[in-house]
Amino acid sequence: MKITSIRQGVVPISSSIANAYIDFSKMTASVVAVTVESGDGRSATGYGFNSNGRYAQPGLLAERFIPRLEAVGELPAHADGGFDPIPAWTAMMKNEKPGGHGDRSVAVGVLDMALWDAAAKLAQVPLWKLLADRYNQGRADEQAWIYAAGGYYQPGKDVDALVEEMKRYLGLGYSVVKMKIGGSPGMGLREALLLDLQRIEAVLKLLDGQGHRLCVDVNGRFGLHAALSYGAAIQGFGLRWYEEPLDPLDYSTHATLAEHYAPPLATGENLFSMLDARNLIRHGGLRPDRDVLQFDPALSYGLVEYLRTLEMLREHGWSPRRCVPHGGHQFALNIAVGLGLGGNESYPEVFAPFGGFADSTPVENSRIRMPDIPGIGFEAKSDLHAVLRDL
Ligand SMILES: O=C([O-])CC(=O)C(=O)O
Ligand SMILES: [Mg+2]
Helix, strand or coil, rough: CCCEEEEEEEECCCCCCCCCCCCCCEEEEEEEEEECCCCCCCEEEEEECCHHHCCCCCHHHHCCCCCHHHHCCCCCCCCCCCCCCCHHHHHHHCCCCCCCCCHHHHHHHHHHHHHHHHHHHHHHEEEHHHHHHHHHCCCCCEEEEEEEEEECCCCCCHHHHHHHHHHHHHCCCCEEEEEECCCCCCCCCCHHHHHHHHHHHHHHHCCCCCCCHEEECCCCCCCCCHHHHHHHEEEEEEEEEEEECCCCCHHHHHHHHHHHCCCCCCECCCCHHHHHHHHHHCCCCCCCCCCCCCCCCCCCHHHHHHHHHHHHHHHHCCCHEEEEECCHHHHHHHHHHHHCCCCCCEECCCCCCCCCCCCCCCCEEEEEECCCCCCHHHCCCCHHHHHHHHC
């Protein structure tokens, strides 16, 4: 088993959308293609990319992580005889100190995704099946629960346009949707809250008042006072979840909020290692019977690290069903189905071509089936495959 070539590129995913914390006017993504040769002379090329919210990492890839992978030489096979990304991952992380993950976890996540795509292609099975066989006693789910994430702020977008957007998601087969809140620059808390309540109530009306069909996402914008004020105001709606109300690393403030806000909270998309996730579980006051963990393997050192995170969760009494990764990509969708997570995010209208799933698998009642092709399934998603093929 040997890595024979690695190529990288940068692709723009800029758009006019904004959440409560950032706009996406300059957003980019790294893409890589990694070719692996098996002992019997066969080879496969796996692809990887980072999901939105963090920028492309061409420097870290070129200076550290690609050269280390290129230098690795012969790699030991997995016990099942196939390619094993774990020894390659360990070689990539040599001479990296613990802590301070920064953008390094993004660069490693991009390569990790490509290694897993190559591993499943060499085994000639979909990644969800490889994962179920290696780590879940062969038990893959038949489909994944997904929800439509959108409801971004955009110049000139009023409440009617927000409702129209959500209507389109329902038309595509989603029954649960997510919208942004907390992003009204220049407004005082009272004024911003009143406007957001109007926006939330308009979407809830479209959803026949069923709060469990709506998630709201603050993207880490609030301090404790605003998080509590919004929490008190939305508590009665029975929302599916209240996402990232606070800074992602401020665990004890999360614990205080959880004492006062009983319905489900969701967070974790900006925690990039098993150890950060463990600190959230230890100190964040989250409740394993209702809260939702959104660690995104594509941003946080990939699936090798995510397997450690799932193990840590088990040790702390959390089911993998509480995990619904951020990022709306096919990699996390395979992980959700193969390892029995609670579902996955989906971006029907934003972050193309990286957001979205196989062309051939429609969404029905917020559920999606997986295509039965080798690897992660990029070849079954034409807009994304066109970008990756160019590498
Ligand atoms: O707007 C973003 O940065 C993406 C995000 O939070 C999400 O998908 O939950
Ligand atoms: Mg979010």
